[in-house]
Amino acid sequence: MGHSQADKAASRERVLRVAARKVRAEGVNRPGVADLMKEAGLTHGGFYKHFASRDDLIAQASAVALAEGSAKMERAARKNEQDPRAGLVGAYLAPQHRDAPATGCALVTLGAAAGRGDQHFKEAYEKQVRAYLDLIAGLGDDSEQARAEAMLTLSALVGATLMARAVADPHLSDELLKTVAGRLGRHASGAPSDAA
Structure with a gap:
């Protein structure tokens, strides 16, 4: 007995959501097809009904993972009505x-991965960079000037988060987040910086 088109679409969407979560957490090289399918509640054998290859799945999951960030950033900005940037x-x-x-x-x-990726991957990454800058x-x-400030802000946000996740010392990790947040706040308000 075959699955209906709606069931097939729901299964595909479930695999994409699982894979998007995995590529955000582990990058593009680690998630294996069997593990992704199992976590989505499907068999490994059904994979090719939904995707041409593992690379196809990872590319689509990466695009989903990137796109999901826009809504989260917009919600974060709206939480502070007086200062959305803060x-x-x-x-x-x-x-x-x-964490x-x-x-x-x-x-x-x-x-x-986008830097080393193919043109489609670079375009998906660029689309999100542009959306965040806007x-x-x-x-x-x-x-x-607002565009230049947006580039500075986004670069600092991504870089600080990357380094805070990558360092072993939890105190340094916290310091990176706190310091960059503070400096971005001062920079946006025009307050003088005490950095040399």
Whole structure:
């Protein structure tokens, strides 16, 4: 007895969601097809009904993982009505975001892979970078300066989160998040920096 088209689409979506979570948490090289299918509640044999290859699945899952971040960033910005940029920075550089890569921003996890990836992967990554830049720039005025500030902010957010996840010392990890958040706040407000 065959599955209906709706069942097939639901199964495919379930595999994509599992794979998106895995590529955010582990990168693109680790998730194996058998493990992904098992976690999605499906058999390994059904994989090729949904995807042409493992590379096809990982590419699609990476695109899903990247796209899911936009809604989260918009929600974070809206939480602080007085200063949406501070809300976004605070949420992005929170220990909770650092500690949950499977549900966090895929720009952090997938940056190196996108840099080495094919054109489609680079385009999916670029699409999210552009979406985040537009979001961040839109939180200020609509100027060339706002675009430059958005690039600085996004680079600092992604870089600080990446390093905070990568270092072994938990105190240094916390310090990276706190310091970058503080400096971004000062920079946005125009307060003088005491850095040389």
